[in-house]
Structures are given as structure tokens and as C-alpha cells.
Amino acid sequence: MQLDRQRTILRDELLKEEIHGAVIDGIKVFVLPKKGFRRKYAEISFEYGSNDNTFIPNGSGEPVNVPAGIAHFLEHKMFEKPWGEAFSAFAGLGASANAYTANNYTSYLFWTLENFPKALDLLMEVVFSPYFTDESVEREKRIITQEIRMYQDQPGSRLLRETLSSLFLKHPVRLDIAGTESSIQQVTKELLYLCHTNFYCSANASLFIAGDFDPEQVLDLAAGIITRRGLKPCKPPFRIRPEEPHDVGESVRLTMPVPTPLLQIGWKDVSLKQGRELIMHETSVNMLLELMFGGSSSFFSKVQEEGLTDRISFSYEAWPDYAFAVVGAETTDPDRLMGMVFDEIERVKSTGVDPNDFERLKRTMLGRFITLFDSFDTVGQLQMRLSDIGEDVFSYGTMLKELDLDSVMAGLACFSPERSVTTVITGDGKHQNGPQRLE
Amino acid sequence: MISKATEKPDGIFNQIELGHGIVLHYLPETKWKTLSIDVFFKIPAMADKLTALSLVPRLATRGTQRLPSVQDISRFLEDLYGAGMSADARKVGPIQVIRFGIDLPSPSHLGVDMSGSRNSLISRAVSFVWDLATRPNLRDGAYPQEVFEVEREEHRRAITGLINNRPYYATLSLLHEISQGDPRGLPAWGTLADLDRVNPRDTWDIWKQMLAQCPISIYVIGDGAEEVAGFLSGCQLWFPCDRSEQLLDISEQLDPPPAPENVLRVEEFLPGEQTILCMAFETGIREGDPQLPAMLFCDGILGGFPHSKLFSVVREQHGLAYFSDTIPNTWRGLIIATSGISDTDRRDVEQLIVSQVEAMSKGDISDEEMESTRMGLVRRLMTEDDSQRALVMRSLSHEILGGMATPQTLADAILKVTKEEVIKVASQMKLKAVYTLRAKEDAIG
Numbered sequence: 066m067q068l069d070r071q072r073t074i075l076r077d078e079l080l081k082e083e084i085h086g087a088v089i090d091g092i093k094v095f096v097l098p099k100k101g102f103r104r105k106y107a108e109i110s111f112e113y114g115s116n117d118n119t120f121i122p123n124g125s126g127e128p129v130n131v132p133a134g135i136a137h138f139l140e141h142k143m144f145e146k147p148w149g150e151a152f153s154a155f156a157g158l159g160a161s162a163n164a165y166t167a168n169n170y171t172s173y174l175f176w177t178l179e180n181f182p183k184a185l186d187l188l189m190e191v192v193f194s195p196y197f198t199d200e201s202v203e204r205e206k207r208i209i210t211q212e213i214r215m216y217q218d219q220p221g222s223r224l225l226r227e228t229l230s231s232l233f234l235k236h237p238v239r240l241d242i243a244g245t246e247s248s249i250q251q252v253t254k255e256l257l258y259l260c261h262t263n264f265y266c267s268a269n270a271s272l273f274i275a276g277d278f279d280p281e282q283v284l285d286l287a288a289g290i291i292t293r294r295g296l297k298p299c300k301p302p303f304r305i306r307p308e309e310p311h312d313v314g315e316s317v318r319l320t321m322p323v324p325t326p327l328l329q330i331g332w333k334d335v336s337l338k339q340g341r342e343l344i345m346h347e348t349s350v351n352m353l354l355e356l357m358f359g360g361s362s363s364f365f366s367k368v369q370e371e372g373l374t375d376r377i378s379f380s381y382e383a384w385p386d387y388a389f390a391v392v393g394a395e396t397t398d399p400d401r402l403m404g405m406v407f408d409e410i411e412r413v414k415s416t417g418v419d420p421n422d423f424e425r426l427k428r429t430m431l432g433r434f435i436t437l438f439d440s441f442d443t444v445g446q447l448q449m450r451l452s453d454i455g456e457d458v459f460s461y462g463t464m465l466k467e468l469d470l471d472s473v474m475a476g477l478a479c480f481s482p483e484r485s486v487t488t489v490i491t492g493d494g495k496h497q498n499g500p501q502r503l504e
Numbered sequence: 505m506i507s508k509a510t511e512k513p514d515g516i517f518n519q520i521e522l523g524h525g526i527v528l529h530y531l532p533e534t535k536w537k538t539l540s541i542d543v544f545f546k547i548p549a550m551a552d553k554l555t556a557l558s559l560v561p562r563l564a565t566r567g568t569q570r571l572p573s574v575q576d577i578s579r580f581l582e583d584l585y586g587a588g589m590s591a592d593a594r595k596v597g598p599i600q601v602i603r604f605g606i607d608l609p610s611p612s613h614l615g616v617d618m619s620g621s622r623n624s625l626i627s628r629a630v631s632f633v634w635d636l637a638t639r640p641n642l643r644d645g646a647y648p649q650e651v652f653e654v655e656r657e658e659h660r661r662a663i664t665g666l667i668n669n670r671p672y673y674a675t676l677s678l679l680h681e682i683s684q685g686d687p688r689g690l691p692a693w694g695t696l697a698d699l700d701r702v703n704p705r706d707t708w709d710i711w712k713q714m715l716a717q718c719p720i721s722i723y724v725i726g727d728g729a730e731e732v733a734g735f736l737s738g739c740q741l742w743f744p745c746d747r748s749e750q751l752l753d754i755s756e757q758l759d760p761p762p763a764p765e766n767v768l769r770v771e772e773f774l775p776g777e778q779t780i781l782c783m784a785f786e787t788g789i790r791e792g793d794p795q796l797p798a799m800l801f802c803d804g805i806l807g808g809f810p811h812s813k814l815f816s817v818v819r820e821q822h823g824l825a826y827f828s829d830t831i832p833n834t835w836r837g838l839i840i841a842t843s844g845i846s847d848t849d850r851r852d853v854e855q856l857i858v859s860q861v862e863a864m865s866k867g868d869i870s871d872e873e874m875e876s877t878r879m880g881l882v883r884r885l886m887t888e889d890d891s892q893r894a895l896v897m898r899s900l901s902h903e904i905l906g907g908m909a910t911p912q913t914l915a916d917a918i919l920k921v922t923k924e925e926v927i928k929v930a931s932q933m934k935l936k937a938v939y940t941l942r943a944k945e946d947a948i949g
Contacts, residue, residue, distance in 0.1 A: 080537070080613055101535035104887045150820060156811035157872065159879030178883050207823035214777035215826055215844050218943070220668050322775055324664035361578030369574060372654045395665065397657075425582040432585030432609040436538045493775070500677060500939070503769040 072284060077459045082438055084448065084457065085280035089288045090296050091267030095448050096283050097275040099441070105181045105276035106441040108174035109192055110449045112301065113264035115242040116168045116386075121303040122263050128305050131260060132251040133237070134244015137166040138209060139257050143173070143191050145201050151191050160184040162191075168238050169384060170450075174442070181276070186290050192270075193294055195261045197254035206249055213243050220323050224488055228331040228391060231314040231486040235307035236387050266299035267291075271452060273445035306386050311335050316486045320493035327490040328402055329393035334383070334479040340454045343383050345464055350381035350390060350476035352426055352468065356418045357409055358392060361425070364409045368394075373402050381479070390479055399489045410480045423470045430465050515899050515909040517723070520737060525719045525751045528736055529899060532729040537613055539626075539726035540892045541633055542590075542605035544900060546719045546754050549598045551687035555694025556707045557714065560602055561591035562655045563707070567641035568632075584629060585609045591636060596904045597791075597835040598688035599754050602714075604636040610727035626731050638715060638744055646705035656699060663693055667774060670941055671827070671842050674780040678840065678939035679833075681770050682784060686761030716745045717752045721903060723896045758905060760790070760836040768937040776943040779847040782840065783857060784937040787929055790837040791907035797917040798925040802933070803832040803839045804877040805869055805926065806860060811876045813860045814841065822856065824849050835905060839933065847944040854938060864930035867923075874923055881918045885911040 076083040085096045092109075115136050121128050143164070144151040155162040160177035173192055177184050216222045226241055233239040243249075274283055313333055338346050358364055358377045368374055374394040381390040396402045437443055437458075448458045456464075517529035547557065571577045581587045587608035594601050611625045640647065667673045676691065683689020724732045763786045789799040800808075807814035807830030818828035828843035845853050888894035888911040898911065908914040 079615060099535070101533070102890050104890050150811075150816070152810035152815070153872075153876065156809060156876035156880055159876075159883055161880065161883065162810070176883075176887070178886055179879070204820075204823040208819055208826055211778065211824075211844055211846070212826035218670055218776040218778050323668060325661045359578070361575055361582055363575065365578075366573060366575045370650075370654065372657055375654075375658045395661065397661075425579060429582045429586030432587065432614070435585075435609040435613045436607070438537050500681065500770045500772040502681075503771060 075457055075459050087284055089291045092291055093271040093452055094287050095273045096280040098278055098280045099275050100277055102277050103178055104176045106176045107185055107188055107274045108172055108445050109270055109272045110170050110172040111265055112269045113171050114167050114169040116237045117304055118237050119305040123302050131256055133240045133248040135252055135260055136171055137243045138252050139260055140164050140166045140171050141205050142197055147196050154187055158184045166242055182286055189290055189294055197257050199254055202254050209249050210246050213246055220321055220327055220490055224327050224329045224490055227317045227488040228329045231317055232331045232333050232389055234310055234314055236309045238387055263302040267296045268299055269301045271449040273449055275441040313484050313486050318489045321490050323490055323492050325395045326399045327395050328399035329391055329488045330406055331486050332390045332480050333484045334388035339385050347383040349473045350479055353473050353476040354379040356422055357413055373398055403487055414477050420470055434462050434465055517899055524747050528722045530724040530729045530733040534727045536726045537610050538607050539610045539728040540607045542603055542723045543633055543637055544721045545602040547600045547714055548752055548754050549687050553710050554690055555698035556702045556710045558593040558694045559659055559707055560711045561593055563647050564636045564640050565591050566651050568635040569639040569641055570635055572641045593692045595692040596901055597758055599904050600692055604633050606633050612727050627735055630735055646708050649704055652704040660699055663696055670780050674782040674939055674941040678782045678784055678937055681768055682763055682937050683761045689761045712745050715743055716748045719751055725892045763936045767935055771940045771942055773942050778844045779850055779943045780941040781843045781845055781850050781853055782939040785839045785933040786936045787837050787933055791834045791905040797921050798929045800832055800881055801877055801921050801926045802929040803830050804881055805873050806830050807841055809880045818856055824853055847942055850940055861933050867927050869923055882915045885915040
């Protein structure tokens with residue numbers, strides 16, 4: 066999807082969906098009209114996440130290192146304004162706001178029944194008008210410390226964190242998105258301003274709007290609000306990523322008060338791709354994982370009948386600078402399941418998969434693609450990510466139809482035992498006494 | 505297409521009585537791309553049967569007579585364009601509800617046969633859901649022993665695994681303590697003690713008995729609902745036993761277990777980084793009570809939103825928590841506050857939360873808080889119209905517990921609530937239980 070000030074309309078006749086787009090003062094704007102829905106939704110996303118810890122600021126030749134977790138810290142602090150708390154201001158308009166930080170992007174969103182223009186204006190103020198004080202930064206450190214501890218107590222979250230830390234030796238994806246209790250102590254308001262100035266620029270932003278709107282009127286509204294902010298033309302800073310070796314770290318075993326052990330196996334994929342090829346590859350490998358470990362696989366039937374687990378989770382994630390796959394489960398016997406997973410991959414490498422299984426899975430992917438449009442946020446996130454590589458949600462649907470078994474089987478190259486790690490969490494036996502009533 | 509008369513007694517769903525105690529609720533609506541079909545079996549709380557019945561959904565998804573294995577079922581669902589199957593046991597008030605459902609892409613977007621004719625997507629989906637409920641894969645009139653044993657252990661792990669989500673576990677434990685052994689307060693998944701006692705034959709017999717006796721609600725919502733209703737109206741629903749003339753009465757004993765007289769204080773040690781503080785305030789206002797809108801208002805001002813007092817005071821002002829919020833339990837008439845905090849701050853946070861309730865009861869509620877909460881509640885209710893799941897669950901809850909049938913009726917009532925009414929509810933709030941899931945190992949007490 067090539068966007069410019071000229072407005073673009075994309076349609077899918079069978080889906081009966083369309084997306085209207087334009088670039089307004091550097092910001093890519095998309096509108097998905099959803100007739101009959103009450104909710105009006107907007108999300109602005111910046112291509113800036115927890116991986117962006119080293120960069121050369123605009124106008125400078127010197128790289129800077131910022132503390133791990135600062136993108137997430139910045140996301141928290143953007144809701145504070147000289148006039149008060151932006152959450153309350155959204156509430157005053159009848160809107161509910163939220164935000165989240167990922168490895169590669171940060172998003173701010175709201176949904177509302179009424180006052181959409183004012184809420185959209187407020188969203189722009191939230192992201193483009195920073196206001197930090199020493200005191201509020203110090204207070205936020207205490208709040209984020211509690212958030213970090215909350216995730217530390219979640220076995221699933223801990224499992225992925227440990228796997229990524231072992232899998233990647235240098236790349237910042239190995240670090241917790243929220244940082245650590247000690248790294249966030251180094252955050253200052255000056256560093257927050259530095260990150261904001263460099264990354265929260267229009268060329269780095271996408272805005273997605275969905276609801277029962279006249280799309281052209283909403284584009285006019287967005288254009289008016291964005292233009293009034295007088296954003297200066299800008300470009301994102303130069304990001305520096307360490308060169309990631311092909312090797313992986315050690316596998317990890319740790320204890321937590323879990324009643325059933327947890328297993329996760331991670332593979333580092335070193336054949337990195339770009340653009341459309343990356344998306345096709347990511348989709349292919351996810352299909353391959355489903356063929357090997359999904360509910361209709363012989364493998365799943367076997368482990369379920371043995372009572373090893375009743376749910377296997379799996380995913381493959383690819384970005385231009387790193388990629389990995391994970392397979393995991395809560396299981397009574399992590400060592401046995403681990404061996405079976407590796408054996409299954411070798412079996413599929415030597416015997417392939419049944420083409421009928423592949424065709425059925427393609428039908429499944431097509432069905433999931435259709436129902437995706439019931440979720441504003443999922444469509445929005447997909448559209449914003451795809452637009453960065455010149456694609457869109459509808460061309461993604463076409464990509465799904467183009468997938469063939471050969472490209473899916475080519476994904477097996479990601480699963481090299483030499484580039485894998487395992488994380489096992491077992492119980493520590495410390496949750497035994499149950500509740501005690503106090504007098 | 506639909507032969508029998510339909511009506512909308514007080515909700516947004518059309519209704520048809522398909523048979524004795526079997527009511528179809530359907531809502532054709534093209535804005536969604538998912539067609540959702542759910543069958544709910546409604547059973548009064550019976551402590552001796554609860555655990556066995558909670559296993560039924562698990563066992564059903566292990567195979568039906570036509571699709572006898574998990575792999576057969578999964579392949580069937582993939583053929584239906586990746587339809588999603590669901591089966592679970594839940595509670596609506598004291599009533600145990602066993603659900604079997606399927607979500608599939610609306611046939612109109614697939615360019616396939618939309619009719620309810622044999623072999624169409626719709627007829628295959630409906631028949632499958634009904635098979636899940638009534639035609640499980642059996643051996644000699646019982647669930648296969650080896651399948652039963654695996655599912656018994658998976659169920660055990662699911663129950664013990666609840667501690668992996670600490671705030672949720674803390675809330676469940678709080679409710680468990682408040683219920684003080686009353687069967688109406690038992691969780692939908694039963695108890696570990698009963699799990700050891702159930703067996704494959706009795707479990708199937710109990711379920712068959714329920715199939716004969718319990719009231720059934722079928723909900724169909726989305727693009728294609730009319731066709732599903734037409735298909736269901738024209739077919740005879742099969743049961744493995746005769747439907748009883750005398751159905752189970754689910755309108756009796758709907759009251760919750762009485763809350764404890766004095767404040768109940770319970771601590772549990774679960775090593776970790778963060779202590780969870782969970783507090784139950786009784787309001788005495790339940791589903792169907794004219795004060796319910798004011799009770800929801802009270803919850804909203806105290807902790808239901810990011811503009812609420814707990815977020816502003818406990819998190820933003822004092823920096824003591826990442827989350828500190830409340831949820832209403834309208835069956836029990838409770839407002840439950842949950843906070844993730846440092847263990848050493850637990851008494852301070854408890855005091856802070858109590859002081860916010862006291863402040864509200866003395867009238868410390870600004871006009872801004874009132875209006876933000878009003879808009880927040882209306883938004884929350886009216887956007888239920890966008891969610892198939894929310895609409896179905898509200899209607900099912902209305903069937904069982906009464907109260908307001910649609911988001912619109914409740915939203916209309918929210919618009920009329922005054923500050924004085926909210927203050928009155930706040931002054932009725934009594935702290936009944938404090939449950940602390942402590943992360944740090946020192947002397948509990």
C-alpha cells in the first residue's frame with residue numbers, strides 16, 4: 066500500500082471491508098469503517114520499543130546507551146501532563162485509554178462512544194507533548210518496580226523471558242521489556258526527553274482508526290488535528306544493534322512455586338529476511354508449527370493420550386534483525402516431552418507432512434483471517450506493522466492464499482538443534498500449607 | 505423459513521421454544537464475521553454432582569461417536585474453515601452451567617452454501633455441537649477408562665494451576681473463604697477431594713440424568729443466525745434418554761451464601777515477588793435490586809476505572825501498586841478490591857482502601873468523578889453490543905438471576921443515578937473479608 070497525501074482506498078469485496086489511508090504530515094493514517102459497531106477506536110503506534118537501547122541521536126555523531134526498560138518507562142510517563150493525569154482526562158470525555166510497549170513498538174489507544182474528535186485530539190497531546198518532572202519520575206520507579214515483580218511471579222512470562230535470555234547473547238530482545246528493578250533506577254527525565262525527541266516523530270508513527278464513521282470525514286478530522294499540532298518534519302535516529310552471534314547460551318532450569326512443571330524450547334533462526342519475504346516466511350513457519358504440534362497433529366494426540374499435556378503452545382516471530390520459534394507446555398514430564406518435540410521435528414524433516422493436512426490448514430488460516438475483522442485492535446496492529454513494509458491487511462490475505470507446501474517445509478531450516486535452548490521451571494515445594502485463618 | 509412464532513420478551517434475542525425446557529435465543533446480525541453457537545445446560549448447585557459434571561466438557565472434547573478422537577475433531581474443525589470449539593463448566597450465581605459451543609467464520613464471507621441443508625457448513629456445525637453434548641465417545645456405556653484418567657489428572661492440574669495467576673487465585677480464595685463451605689459458593693470446577701471419588705460410569709450416568717432433567721438454552725448470534733434457527737426449528741433434537749416431564753427447578757435458592765458476621769482475615773504464603781491483597785466489601789445490593797445501578801457506580805468511583813480513587817491514590821499518589829482496582833460481584837452483592845503490592849505495605853494499603861470507602865460514605869465524591877464514572881459505565885455497557893460473548897452472557901445471566909436484560913436498560917438506569925444514591929451505597933459497604941496472598945516468608949499473622 067503506497068500512501069501519500071492523495072487518499073487511498075483498499076477494498077475486499079468478499080469480506081465487504083475497506084481501509085482508507087493517507088499520509089498526514091508524515092504520519093500514516095488508516096481508517097477502517099465498521100458499520101453497526103458502537104465502539105470508536107483509535108491507536109497510534111511508534112516504531113520504538115524496548116530493543117532501541119542504543120542509537121545515534123539526530124544531530125549528533127555519538128551513540129548513546131539508555132537504560133533497559135526506558136521505552137516502557139516513557140510510555141507510562143506520557144500520560145502525565147502539567148494539567149494533571151491524562152487517564153482522567155480521557156475518562157472525562159467518556160473514553161477509556163491504554164498503552165503498551167513491545168520489543169519493537171509502543172502503542173497508545175482509546176475507545177469511546179462519544180467525543181471522538183476531542184479524544185483523538187487528547188491522544189495526540191498525550192504522545193506529542195511530553196511533560197516530565199524529577200518527582201514524578203521517581204514515583205514511577207516505584208510503580209514500575211511493582212509491575213516488574215508482577216511479571217516475575219507469572220510462570221508463563223518468566224518462561225519466555227528466560228528462553229529469550231538464553232537464546233540471544235547480545236541482542237536486546239534478551240532483556241525484559243520493562244527492564245529490571247536496577248536498570249529503571251537510572252532513568253532520568255533528561256533521558257526520557259532524549260528518547261521522546263528522537264523516536265516520537267511523525268515519520269515513525271502510524272495511526273489506526275476504526276468505528277462506524279464516514280471514513281473520509283474522519284481522515285479530514287485527523288488531518289485537522291495533526292496539522293494543528295504543527296509537527297516538524299523529522300526522521301528517526303540511527304539505531305545500533307549489536308551483531309548477534311549464531312551461537313546460543315545455556316539451557317536453564319529454575320524453580321518457582323508451580324504445581325506442574327513448565328517447559329519451553331526456543332530456536333534461534335539466523336536466516337533473517339526483509340519485507341514481504343519476512344511476512345511470508347513468518348506465516349509459513351507458524352503453519353509448520355501448527356502442522357507439527359497443533360490439535361490435529363498425530364504428535365498432539367500422542368502426548369495427550371500419554372497424559373503429558375493437554376495444551377501445546379507455539380509461535381514463530383520474525384523481525385529484520387532477529388527471529389525465533391518457541392514450543393512450550395505445562396507438562397508432567399518436561400524431559401520426555403522435550404525429547405519427543407526434537408524427535409518429531411527430525412521425523413518431519415525426513416518424511417515431510419501430508420499435503421491434505423496442509424490444505425486443511427490453509428482453510429483454517431483463511432477462516433481466521435475473516436474473523437480477524439471482528440477485532441479492531443488486531444486488524445489495526447497488523448495493518449500498522451504491514452504498512453511499514455508496503456503491504457496491508459488485504460494483501461496479507463492474498464499472501465495466505467499464495468502459500469504453498471514447499472515454502473512451509475522450507476521453514477524446517479529454522480529448527481536446528483544446535484541453535485536451540487530449553488527452559489524448565491519446576492515446583493519448589495514451598496506452597497504447601499494453604500490458607501490460614503487469623504484470629 | 506422459521507415455522508414457529510418468535511418473540512423478544514424483554515431482550516434483544518428472538519426466542520423459540522424448541523422443546524420441553526429447550527429455548528433457542530437467536531440474533532441475526534451481519535456486522536460480525538463470526539457466527540457463534542452455544543448450548544448451555546443449567547443445573548442447580550448439587551455438591552455431590554458438581555465435580556463429576558465439571559469433567560463432562562473435558563471428556564466431550566476427547567471424542568464423539570462420529571468423531572471418536574481429538575485428531576478427528578480437530579480435522580473436522582479445520583475443514584469448517586478453522587472453526588473454534590469450546591466446552592466448559594461455569595457458574596452463573598449458584599447455578600452450574602455446562603457449555604458447548606462453536607465459533608465459525610460467517611458462511612456469507614466464505615462464498616459457500618448458507619442454507620441449513622444437509623452437509624452445509626451450518627448443519628455440520630450445529631450437529632457437531634449437539635453431538636459434543638449428547639453423543640460422547642463411550643465404551644460399554646461409560647467414558648473410556650484411560651481417557652477418563654487422563655482428563656481427571658488434567659482437571660486436577662488445572663485446579664492446582666490456578667495459583668499461577670496470583671490475583672485471580674487470590675480472588676477465588678477470598679470467595680471460597682466467604683462461602684464457608686456452602687455448596688452454592690463452590691467453584692464450577694468442583695473440589696480436589698471429589699475428583700478422587702468420581703468414576704467414568706457414574707459421570708456418564710449423572711450427565712445423562714442432567715440431559716433428561718435440566719433446562720437448556722441455545723444461543724446463536726451473528727451472520728447466519730436466522731439460518732441456524734431455521735435448521736434447529738426443523739430438526740428433532742436427539743437425547744440419550746427421554747426428557748423428563750418434571751425439569752429441575754433453577755429458580756430456587758438463588759441467594760448467595762451469607763457473608764461472615766465479623767471481618768474474616770486469612771493469609772496464605774506463596775513465595776514470590778509481590779503480595780496480593782484482596783478485600784471484600786458487602787453492599788447488600790444484588791442483581792434485580794433497584795439500587796444496583798448505584799452499586800455499580802460505587803464500584804466505578806472506588807476502583808473500576810483508571811480515573812477511580814484506588815488508581816489515583818494507591819498507585820499514582822503513593823506509588824504503592826501497579827494495579828489496585830475493584831470488581832463488582834452482583835450475585836453476592838460484593839465489591840472486591842485487589843492490589844499487587846510489597847509485602848511490607850500490606851497494612852498501609854488496606855488502611856488506604858478502607859479510608860477511600862469511608863471518604864465516599866462521607867460524600868467525598870466530586871462532580872467530575874460522578875460524570876467520568878457515568879460515562880465510563882455507559883461506555884462499558886453499550887460496547888457490550890459489539891461483543892457476541894458479552895451479549896450472550898448478559899442474556900443468560902438475566903435468564904438465571906433476573907435483573908436487567910439488556911445493556912441499554914442498565915445504561916438508562918445508570919444515567920439517572922444521583923450522588924446521594926452513591927453515597928448511600930458507600931455508607932452501606934461493610935468490610936467482610938481480607939485475604940492476603942503473601943510473597944515473603946516471615947511469620948504469618
